[in-house]
Amino acid sequence: MKIHGSLCHIAFVYPHGHTHLPSLSNFIASFKDDSFTCHYPPLSLTSDLKWWSDTLAIPNVTRPLILCGPPMNLGLYVDASTSWGIGIIYGDRWDAWKTIEGWVGCFRDIGWLEGVTLELLIYMMEEQGIRNSHIILHSDNQGLIGAFDKGQSCNFEVNLSIQYSTTVLTTSNISIAVIYIDLKLNPADLISCSITGPVTNQLLFLFLLPQELQPFLIHV
DSSP states (O other): OHHHHHHHHHTTTOGGGGGGSHHHHHHHHTTTTOTTOOOOOOHHHHHHHHHHHHHHTSSSOOOOOOOOOSEEEEEEEEEEOTTSEEEEEETTEEEEEEEOTTOOBTTBSHHHHHHHHHHHHHHHHHHTTOOSEEEEEEESOHHHHHHHHHTOOSSHHHHHHHHHHHHHHHHHTEEEEEEEOOGGGOTHHHHHTTOOOOGGGBOOOOOOOOTTTTTTEEEO
16 A cells, blocks of 8 residues: 555656556455455556566656646547447547447447547647647546546556557646536537538548557548
């Protein structure tokens, strides 16, 4: 518990570290207030502790304190549906990815798909050249909002999505505020159900879909 508390504290300097904390908190919870219970640490805990050990061995790691400014609402909305795929609204434009048959798997569920949707939007922000900014994003998935707020998820695949997103956000010094919006008011909902907008309004941002996502998504 002391190690976990210390790592939570320094995770500000190591934002990626948030996703390497759930295995510790889960292991602590498994004792159920009985410190004399014997448990074997799972492989996930050993792996995460090794990540922390290797990371903390790197000297002179810093995180800049450049102000991101007031929150900016750029009209960014995300949504995902298991029946079709991913929809994104970026201002007055849209973009979409269709899921490939067989995408559902261990830890790959609607929660993962929603996380990937936000990850793709963050890649778009990077391509657009956004830097040193505080950006408001909108989603109708409370679980996704909570996971990104905490910087971690109990879902392994969602954790990976948060890791990739954090890399971009940290490099570009972007902070995000994911705000809840009712499904009926989310303009990205129609896109995620294959009801796309005019082709002339489709986003022209071009980036290479990460290799780990290529077996599961295809750009429309």
